[in-house]
Amino acid sequence: MTEHTHGNCENLLGSLSEYIDGELNPELCAEIEKHLAGCENCRVVLNTTKRTIDLVQTPTENPAMPTDVRERLFKRLNLDDYLNPK
Amino acid sequence: MIKPMPPEISLEALVAGDRAEFARLVDAYSDPIYRLGLRMLGTPQDAEDVLQNTFLNAMIHLPKFEGRSSLLTWLYRIASNEALMLIRKKKPEINLEDVSPSESDEDLKPLQFTDWSALPEDELLSGEGKQTLDRAIHTLPESLRIVFLLRDVEGLSIKETAEALNLTEVNVKTRLLRARLFLREQLSSYYGERLAHEVQND
Numbered sequence: 227m228t229e230h231t232h233g234n235c236e237n238l239l240g241s242l243s244e245y246i247d248g249e250l251n252p253e254l255c256a257e258i259e260k261h262l263a264g265c266e267n268c269r270v271v272l273n274t275t276k277r278t279i280d281l282v283q284t285p286t287e288n289p290a291m292p293t294d295v296r297e298r299l300f301k302r303l304n305l306d307d308y309l310n311p312k
Numbered sequence: 313m314i315k316p317m318p319p320e321i322s323l324e325a326l327v328a329g330d331r332a333e334f335a336r337l338v339d340a341y342s343d344p345i346y347r348l349g350l351r352m353l354g355t356p357q358d359a360e361d362v363l364q365n366t367f368l369n370a371m372i373h374l375p376k377f378e379g380r381s382s383l384l385t386w387l388y389r390i391a392s393n394e395a396l397m398l399i400r401k402k403k404p405e406i407n408l409e410d411v412s413p414s415e416s417d418e419d420l421k422p423l424q425f426t427d428w429s430a431l432p433e434d435e436l437l438s439g440e441g442k443q444t445l446d447r448a449i450h451t452l453p454e455s456l457r458i459v460f461l462l463r464d465v466e467g468l469s470i471k472e473t474a475e476a477l478n479l480t481e482v483n484v485k486t487r488l489l490r491a492r493l494f495l496r497e498q499l500s501s502y503y504g505e506r507l508a509h510e511v512q513n514d
């Protein structure tokens with residue numbers, strides 16, 4: 227725990243993922259927030275990392291599986307007779 | 313999280329070998345499995361191999377499914393194995409145990425400090441932006457990419473990701489952090505430049 231008491235940039239970076247995912251205990255969160263309040267660079271890293279994750283999770287035109295791929299899959303599984311109801 | 317809604321699939325029927333139920337399982341989960349294969353291997357042909365082998369394996373092993381993890385996590389586990397096996401076969405030089413995006417830890421250090429996070433979504437995900445994102449994901453080393461895809465794209469928890477990949481939760485967290493920082497850095501160079509451009513033109 228002592229490694230976190232100084233709350234420098236490197237320590238923050240090490241806990242960044244868990245902080246974003248809300249997996250840190252309240253004391254560590256408080257330490258991180260204290261550091262963030264005084265460190266512009268870490269704020270930027272936090273904001274842009276969060277945004278990166280948001281973007282990846284934005285369901286844009288996720289490549290849906292082509293119908294011929296589905297057909298071949300059903301045939302390979304010997305499920306041809308269930309091809310129709312989708 | 314964008315986890316697909318679990319459709320009402322009867323595990324009992326599946327384990328008993330009910331083919332109609334298996335067909336429903338395939339339709340419920342083939343999209344995410346195909347997507348995972350496509351993002352890990354990069355070609356539709358390889359993605360299709362991963363997809364077919366995953367469900368063939370699932371069909372064979374379902375009677376022994378013990379329900380210790382959820383069905384979807386179990387499918388992701390099979391699919392991840394298939395994808396990693398295919399990568400080993402195609403590119404034996406790749407180190408899948410590697411947890412670092414490159415050799416040194418120094419590369420974890422953020423270098424870009426432009427705050428582009430307030431840019432509107434449609435701008436961030438415009439044609440070119442989306443391509444940059446996809447390309448960045450594709451440049452992640454496979455050992456990090458599989459963790460990132462399961463956790464951040466498919467929405468598994470850390471625990472489920474660890475189960476699917478047979479890794480410790482600590483290892484998953486380490487890889488996830490590296491993957492996220494790596495992507496952040498890539499996106500920051502791209503959006504940072506665009507932002508600088510906009511400011512100039514204002």
Ligand SMILES: [Zn+2]
Nearest residue numbers: 234235265268
């Ligand atoms: Zn800092």
